[in-house]
Amino acid sequence: MNLVLKWNAPEGAASSVVYTTEYKTSVTTYIVGCVNISTLECDFTRLNISIRPSIVEYGKYTSRVRALSGSESSAWVESNHITLDKDTIIGSPNVSLFSNGATIEVSIEDPVLAISALRNVYIFATYNITYWKDSQKEKASHISNIQQNRVFLNDLEPWTKYCVQVKINTERNPRPSLLSRIICESTTKEEEAPWVAAMVTFVFMAMAVALVVVTALYRKSISHFLCPKDALPEHFKEYLLAPPNSTVYLAMRNPPPLKEIFHQVSIIAEDKTVDEGGPLEVAKTTSSKQPDVTVEER
Incomplete structure (x- = not known):
């Protein structure tokens, strides 16, 4: 959906030759396009539309080009007439595959247009899907006139590799789109219904x-x-709340005072006096005596 004019350079043209282009619609005169360019093409859809009419999806266009070298210029050479939506080459769709058991989901994205969107221009565009087992394209199956961009390929054999290719058909454009690239995916086990x-x-x-x-x-x-709310019988309560009458329990609860049992021991020692100048043995014997000690055993 872009409007591009292409031409060949004149024979023997010098490298300094430049080109100027113009285009017109079925209801306007020629409008200046690319000026003094050295390339051999001009994309009118990329021009500054603030000073030029914009390119529209259903417009009918004719363009022309001339060569200039210094002060000399060639005659204008006019192009063929083109109706944009009918004569444009529609690009290939982008295809993705997702395996789900013995089913493969085909997800399709429309090609990006230079102006507008594919579904705005071609409301009734449909997809043609071709799929086949890997290396068996001659036995391919076809699904035509699909408008949904998500399609499920059912009844496939499990653990098998399948390849898919998609193209777009429109009512206004007699030519189908370019074919998508071939993409393959393998199925896995067969899932339950x-x-x-x-x-x-x-x-x-x-x-x-x-x-x-x-x-x-x-x-x-x-x-x-x-959470039952029934109360216990009274005789159960009396039994559970009555104090125990065990002799062991009563003896432990009210124990008698403890009686202390002991023996008194008395140790009486002699006087430690030692006469001055007395024998050393007597002093040692006398000093070995201990004071009175009382021990009580409890």
């Missing part, structure tokens, strides 16, 4: 709801069962 998971989920939800309803209706009975 979706209804099995749905049934299990439904059973669990039903049981949870039933449990909530039963709890709400019989909450008093459940509370009485878990």
Whole structure:
């Protein structure tokens, strides 16, 4: 969806030759495009639109170019007529694959346009999906006229590598888009049917709801069962609250005062007096005596 004019240089042109381009719509005169450029193409969609009309999706355009060298210039050479949405080359979509058991999910992104978006220009654009087992493209399967950008390939063989390629078809543009690059992904084990998971989920939800309803209706009975309020019989209370009459318990609770048992021991020593000049042995014998000690054994 960009508007690009391309041309060939004149034979024998010097390197100093520059070019000037112009373009027009079906309802306007020529508008100045690229001026004094040395390249051999001009992208009108990249020009400053603040001083020029913008390129629109459904416009009809013609452009022209001339060469200039110093004060000399060639004649204008006019291009072919183009209707942007019908004649543009639509780029290839971007494709991603995600394996889920024996199913492969194909995710498709539209190519980016220079102006607008693909779905704004081509409202009824559809995808054609081609897929095949790896190395068996001659046996490829096709899914056509798909508008969703997420498609599930079911009924695939488990543990098998599949390759996918996608192109875009539009009603306004007679040519399909460029083919996407070939991308491959392998399936894994075959999963249970979706209804099995749905049934299990439904059973669990039903049981949870039933449990909530039963709890709400019989909450008093459940509370009485878990936390009974019935009192013990009186004879149970009297038995449990009566003091024990065991002789051992009574003896331990009111013990008699302890009786102290002891023997008195008295040690009487002689006087420590030693005569001056007396024999040393007598003094030693006398000094070895100990004072009176009283010991009580309890």
